[in-house]
Amino acid sequence: MSDEIKQNPEGKSHKELRKEYTFNKLKGLGQEIIEEIEKQKVPSVKVPSRGTSNIVYDEAKRYYVLGDRYGRRSLGNVKQIRKLGQMVYVANFCKDLVQREKTATIREMYYVSEGWGISFKTQQESNIVGEDLEVTLGTTREDLGLMPEEDGASVYGDLTLKDGDVEINALKAGKSGYTISPTIDQVDFLDCNVDRVIAVETMGMFHRMVQEKAYDRFNTLIVGLKGQAARATRRFIKRVNEELHLPVYICNDGDPWGFHIAQVIISGSAKLAHVNHDLATPDAKFMGVTASDIINYDLPTDNLKDVDVMRLKELAKDPRYKSDFWQTEIKKMLKIGKKAEQQSFSKYGLEYVVDTYFPEKLEAME
Amino acid sequence: MSDEIKQNPEGKSHKELRKEYTFNKLKGLGQEIIEEIEKQKVPSVKVPSRGTSNIVYDEAKRYYVLGDRYGRRSLGNVKQIRKLGQMVYVANFCKDLVQREKTATIREMYYVSEGWGISFKTQQESNIVGEDLEVTLGTTREDLGLMPEEDGASVYGDLTLKDGDVEINALKAGKSGYTISPTIDQVDFLDCNVDRVIAVETMGMFHRMVQEKAYDRFNTLIVGLKGQAARATRRFIKRVNEELHLPVYICNDGDPWGFHIAQVIISGSAKLAHVNHDLATPDAKFMGVTASDIINYDLPTDNLKDVDVMRLKELAKDPRYKSDFWQTEIKKMLKIGKKAEQQSFSKYGLEYVVDTYFPEKLEAME
Numbered sequence: 001m002s003d004e005i006k007q008n009p010e011g012k013s014h015k016e017l018r019k020e021y022t023f024n025k026l027k028g029l030g031q032e033i034i035e036e037i038e039k040q041k042v043p044s045v046k047v048p049s050r051g052t053s054n055i056v057y058d059e060a061k062r063y064y065v066l067g068d069r070y071g072r073r074s075l076g077n078v079k080q081i082r083k084l085g086q087m088v089y090v091a092n093f094c095k096d097l098v099q100r101e102k103t104a105t106i107r108e109m110y111y112v113s114e115g116w117g118i119s120f121k122t123q124q125e126s127n128i129v130g131e132d133l134e135v136t137l138g139t140t141r142e143d144l145g146l147m148p149e150e151d152g153a154s155v156y157g158d159l160t161l162k163d164g165d166v167e168i169n170a171l172k173a174g175k176s177g178y179t180i181s182p183t184i185d186q187v188d189f190l191d192c193n194v195d196r197v198i199a200v201e202t203m204g205m206f207h208r209m210v211q212e213k214a215y216d217r218f219n220t221l222i223v224g225l226k227g228q229a230a231r232a233t234r235r236f237i238k239r240v241n242e243e244l245h246l247p248v249y250i251c252n253d254g255d256p257w258g259f260h261i262a263q264v265i266i267s268g269s270a271k272l273a274h275v276n277h278d279l280a281t282p283d284a285k286f287m288g289v290t291a292s293d294i295i296n297y298d299l300p301t302d303n304l305k306d307v308d309v310m311r312l313k314e315l316a317k318d319p320r321y322k323s324d325f326w327q328t329e330i331k332k333m334l335k336i337g338k339k340a341e342q343q344s345f346s347k348y349g350l351e352y353v354v355d356t357y358f359p360e361k362l363e364a365m366e
Numbered sequence: 367m368s369d370e371i372k373q374n375p376e377g378k379s380h381k382e383l384r385k386e387y388t389f390n391k392l393k394g395l396g397q398e399i400i401e402e403i404e405k406q407k408v409p410s411v412k413v414p415s416r417g418t419s420n421i422v423y424d425e426a427k428r429y430y431v432l433g434d435r436y437g438r439r440s441l442g443n444v445k446q447i448r449k450l451g452q453m454v455y456v457a458n459f460c461k462d463l464v465q466r467e468k469t470a471t472i473r474e475m476y477y478v479s480e481g482w483g484i485s486f487k488t489q490q491e492s493n494i495v496g497e498d499l500e501v502t503l504g505t506t507r508e509d510l511g512l513m514p515e516e517d518g519a520s521v522y523g524d525l526t527l528k529d530g531d532v533e534i535n536a537l538k539a540g541k542s543g544y545t546i547s548p549t550i551d552q553v554d555f556l557d558c559n560v561d562r563v564i565a566v567e568t569m570g571m572f573h574r575m576v577q578e579k580a581y582d583r584f585n586t587l588i589v590g591l592k593g594q595a596a597r598a599t600r601r602f603i604k605r606v607n608e609e610l611h612l613p614v615y616i617c618n619d620g621d622p623w624g625f626h627i628a629q630v631i632i633s634g635s636a637k638l639a640h641v642n643h644d645l646a647t648p649d650a651k652f653m654g655v656t657a658s659d660i661i662n663y664d665l666p667t668d669n670l671k672d673v674d675v676m677r678l679k680e681l682a683k684d685p686r687y688k689s690d691f692w693q694t695e696i697k698k699m700l701k702i703g704k705k706a707e708q709q710s711f712s713k714y715g716l717e718y719v720v721d722t723y724f725p726e727k728l729e730a731m732e
Contacts, residue, residue, distance in 0.1 A: 179545050346475075
């Protein structure tokens with residue numbers, strides 16, 4: 001979908017194009033079914049398989065994608081009637097949401113289904129049908145108007161966005177910055193005066209960077225990830241990287257969990273292989289904290305736990321970590337048997353991380 | 367402290383008064399110690415006890431406070447030397463933070479202490495000394511510049527704030543609203559054109575209210591609590607209630623956890639008895655979801671689990687729940703054996719909660 005948007009044939013906004021695209025996808029699904037009925041065929045829908053064996057790491061794209069396998073959900077199969085019926089109901093509900101520019105949480109949809117006659121028995125059941133629709137249409141759930149509960153990351157820096165009727169500059173939304181909402185694809189980027197993006201794992205580090213004016217000193221957007229990045233955050237990072245051509249650096253804790261948080265932003269997750277084309281940012285770079293940083297900056301550390309060692313060994317075998325950089329750093333961390341948090345730089349004073357660490361790393365990476 | 371600020375003798379901003387007050391408290395602590403030394407006494411510091419037996423529910427104030435018991439931490443006691451030394455170090459660190467208008471996370475302080483000679487061995491140890499200082503001075507940790515990792519709630523509505531050099535209107539910070547930062551006491555309220563505050567437990571409900579323009583229809587601030595309210599959120603709610611005289615209504619899930627989230631905002635927690643004077647909002651009201659709502663609106667429910675029943679029975683005995691309203695609702699919930707989520711109103715369509723439920727409840731309560 002990204003390609004179609006980039007062409008932007010009639011000067012339409014990101015939001016408008018996205019809406020049009022999704023609306024047509026949903027309409028198409030309905031039309032297919034109607035056409036089959038008109039041809040007196042038994043209607044069925046082709047649903048790409050998202051089983052483990054159909055999730056492939058694409059070396060060229062540098063993220064997980066779905067393979068070619070798919071199943072058919074047919075009204076001719078008694079077991080599938082209910083599921084296909086629910087899918088059409090959800091698609092219709094979503095078409096209504098998209099048309100009216102509204103959203104619903106997946107929890108709200110679960111309750112709304114009470115009126116459908118074939119209501120969901122559990123939240124789990126309704127989630128699966130939501131994902132079925134996502135994978136069938138190749139759009140994100142958010143494009144369909146179905147939102148997770150959680151908001152995304154905080155953003156601070158000289159980026160101006162248009163969200164509905166409102167223009168927001170992310171330097172002027174308060175000390176905690178602009179919050180990426182789940183509806184980030186309804187937002188247009190109007191203006192941007194930064195050279196890069198630095199995303200950090202903790203809000204502690206985010207506030208440190210804001211206080212030390214890192215946005216100004218490195219001419220950067222600061223993104224506070226709040227741990228594992230929400231889907232909206234990953235979408236935002238991909239959009240600023242592709243649409244605004246900003247290089248992205250990720251600075252997390254120096255431990256397997258910090259590596260993983262970065263890697264999900266970079267290469268996507270296997271579980272979301274069907275939407276990684278909208279979420280992964282393969283050009284984003286892991287800045288630290290690396291095992292080398294732990295040694296070079298003599299950081300306060302904790303010993304690796306058994307679970308950390310196990311996880312690091314898993315990562316070493318993961319195709320997303322096959323570069324020399326990752327292989328070296330994973331081995332080094334296993335060798336020293338230590339991990340370090342990003343806030344541990346404050347051993348040298350609160351300002352050190354912004355005064356010394358970031359400039360040195362950026363120089364080495366750019 | 368609230369009282370002194372309300373008088374606001376020289377037209378100073380909230381932020382300036384708060385800074386002055388905290389700075390003097392910290393300075394006073396140091397002076398006390400110096401004076402004792404000059405009088406050739408062994409220095410000691412009086413630390414109010416925060417043990418369970420010293421936490422009292424104050425009927426007049428309608429929140430938990432600390433009683434009169436206290437201990438003395440003295441340099442004459444070998445066991446206490448290290449702890450008192452650390453406390454003075456932390457106080458000095460905080461004085462520096464306050465003076466420079468900076469903050470540090472409690473994690474950063476833990477690492478900074480590496481340079482003190484009497485560094486903390488664990489985060490737990492440093493947290494306790496931070497709390498000791500808080501209780502000794504009667505100020506919040508945030509006033510001392512020590513921040514938690516977490517940001518506060520999201521706010522949407524016609525409130526204009528001044529945060530540093532920036533003026534923010536909470537209608538214009540994006541769909542996810544203005545995020546209450548841990549430094550909420552450095553913020554001044556400039557202008558406010560609403561009649562009330564409605565705080566809701568989930569961001570799902572927050573986004574629903576924003577989409578249905580509840581801010582406009584009820585002339586309200588919308589606060590998205592994100593579950594248990596962060597300290598910064600509780601402080602914000604208290605400030606808008608006291609300084610702007612806005613009535614506060616809380617709408618949570620209809621279960622013991624939702625009741626508890628509301629009650630901590632209203633009456634404070636026992637654990638934070640020493641700062642409840644800054645955090646509790648005794649005039650805030652629980653709007654729902656009540657057991658009566660579950661019946662009257664015929665909401666989709668789940669059965670109470672054993673742990674819910676146990677918790678409800680505990681609440682029934684808690685002094686914060688002794689009003690007729692709470693006693694009736696708790697008994698009713700135990701009787702029907704059911705609980706309901708706030709999003710369950712979408713059984714009647716997404717708009718129902720804003721079109722019907724909120725207006726009916728507000729009319730009954732105001």
